[in-house]
Amino acid sequence: MPALTVGVVGASGMVGGELLALLEKRRFPVGKLLPFNSGRRESFVRFRGKRYRCSAPALTALKECGLVFFVSTDEVSARFGKKLAAAGTWCIDDSSHFRLDPSVPLVIPEVNPGGLDGRSRFVAGPNCTITGAAVSLTRVHRRFGIKELRLATYQAVSGAGKSAMEQLRAELSHWLKKGRVPDLPGRGLPHPIAFNVFPQVGGFDAEGNSSEENKVAAELRKIWSAPGLRVSCTAVRVPVLRGHSLAIWARTGKPWTLKSLGREIAAAEGVEFRPGRGDYPTPLGEGDRTFKVYAGRLRRSGTHPREFQLWAVSDNLYKGAAWNSVQIAEKLLTAGKLGV
Ligand SMILES: NC(=O)c1ccc[n+]([C@@H]2O[C@H](COP(=O)([O-])OP(=O)(O)OC[C@H]3O[C@@H](n4cnc5c(N)ncnc54)[C@H](OP(=O)(O)O)[C@@H]3O)[C@@H](O)[C@H]2O)c1
Known part of the structure; x- marks a missing residue:
């Protein structure tokens, strides 16, 4: 059986972490894994007991993949998504950038699996809400x-990513120690969220x-x-x-x-x-x-x-993002569209 090279752009994030765990749990046939992060910090992820260093995405590396999950930012999906799909790589995107693009199917497998007919190799998953x-x-x-x-x-708060989860945890820990919710400098959410x-x-x-x-x-x-x-x-x-x-x-x-x-x-x-x-x-x-x-x-x-x-x-993080994407990938696999 030919091995499938799978890219995960945003592997070090909240959705990326869940996605890797689900691919492992579901025994998805990943022959080679290419995990990407922003490249702004050193990040490692674990997959099937092996530690991988993440790197910044580049089109040449992404083109090695038969399937790429985009779980990073709108800007990154916009930069690579369509070019990659046009080059033949299947792309499953959790960002909101292309969701309303008429040429992109927006798919929840239980609701509208018809979008996976292969007319577009770029498939978006919906907003988690x-x-x-x-x-x-x-x-x-x-x-x-x-x-x-x-x-x-x-x-x-996890709907707003890793930093929002960290904000809630830090506010709660401060409250436990000092008895008040702090207004943390540089917080990502528009207000303190603990007890709010x-x-x-x-x-x-x-x-x-x-x-x-x-x-x-x-x-x-x-x-x-x-x-x-x-x-x-x-x-x-x-x-x-x-x-x-x-x-x-x-x-x-x-x-x-x-x-x-x-x-x-x-x-x-x-x-x-x-x-x-x-x-x-x-x-x-x-x-x-x-x-x-x-x-x-x-x-x-x-x-x-x-x-x-x-x-x-x-x-x-599961049905609203990572699991929906893995379900899409499994449907493509079962339909023989991933070439493995
Ligand atoms: N969280 C949810 O419930 C949810 C649900 C549906 C859809 N989504 C969508 O899924 C995506 C990821 O969300 P998240 O909650 O996992 O966010 P997150 O925890 O903040 O993680 C963001 C990931 O993107 C990476 N990244 C940021 N800038 C990048 C760049 N320029 N190039 C490559 N990678 C970059 C980050 O790498 P570093 O670690 O290096 O910063 C990190 O791995 C977003 O598009 C979001 O809208 C999220």
């Missing part, structure tokens, strides 16, 4: 036609929406091929290390019963539905190194006869 809504509600959308979606998100929440994930546009709120709306419309879907979102950062939660209000075109909605959610691929009243998922319980989207608290909303509410939790 919408996965919970897209995976849990796809069947409901297909059967009852979701017209409007309102979301309040409760997003873990703030309605800002990314920068704001002229309308007052954050970049995360805009991504959620635009990416969901693309994934569901539903340009007319109305989405309204408030994205909130919370002092959780891992696991994004969503409070969802969805209004459909067709009428439903709670029983029929529950059946569709429970039957959705990649979803664990918790119908019990107090049996709802939490980030600590279900959002840490888990592969599924967990949903519960399904109920009628008080505002419209065709509107219901749902609570969903998923691991932003």
Whole structure:
């Protein structure tokens, strides 16, 4: 069997670390691994018991690979992604740079695997926040036609990368020693996050929406091929290390019963539905190194006869990023598209 050379750009980051662990755990046929970081610091990663030094990415080295995972920054994906795919390398990108590009499929394997037909060797994975809504509600959308979606998100700090996790840990450790939350110099998040929440994930546009709120709306419309879907979102950062939660209000075109909605959610691929009243998922319980989207608290909303509410939790680093990418790679492998 020919060996597959696999590149991971951003191997030293949060998503990169999870991706390497998943490739190992899933016994993905990596013949040779090329791990890349920014080159601004010395970083080592471990894969199958071997220690690798990361280096800065260059097109010549990337072209050695049959498959490259981009888990670094928008700028890096923009610089190399399309050139590499045009040269024949399969690229799976977790950055947001190409997600809305009409020539790039934006794929959640449980929802729209058709994007992996090979017409584009560059495939994007979605924002970690919408996965919970897209995976849990796809069947409901297909059967009852979701017209409007309102979301309040409760997003873990790991969604903002390694430095945000370090910020929360450092603030908590300072609080334990000194009894107050410090305002650390050079913090990456817009406010201290320990014992705090703030309605800002990314920068704001002229309308007052954050970049995360805009991504959620635009990416969901693309994934569901539903340009007319109305989405309204408030994205909130919370002092959780891992696991994004969503409070969802969805209004459909067709009428439903709670029983029929529950059946569709429970039957959705990649979803664990918790119908019990107090049996709802939490980030600590279900959002840490888990592969599924967990949903519960399904109920009628008080505002419209065709509107219901749902609570969903998923691991932003697994289903929201690394696992979604590995699932895409496994589908390409099974379809014989990776040449191994
Ligand atoms: N975190 C999530 O939940 C999540 C979910 C979905 C998508 N994503 C996306 O996944 C990507 C990685 O996120 P993350 O949370 O893992 O971030 P992170 O923890 O901050 O890691 C960033 C990685 O990118 C590398 N990097 C930075 N600048 C680079 C450059 N110029 N050239 C090559 N490598 C560079 C870093 O290397 P150094 O160690 O040398 O700095 C590090 O390995 C981002 O595009 C993010 O939007 C993240």
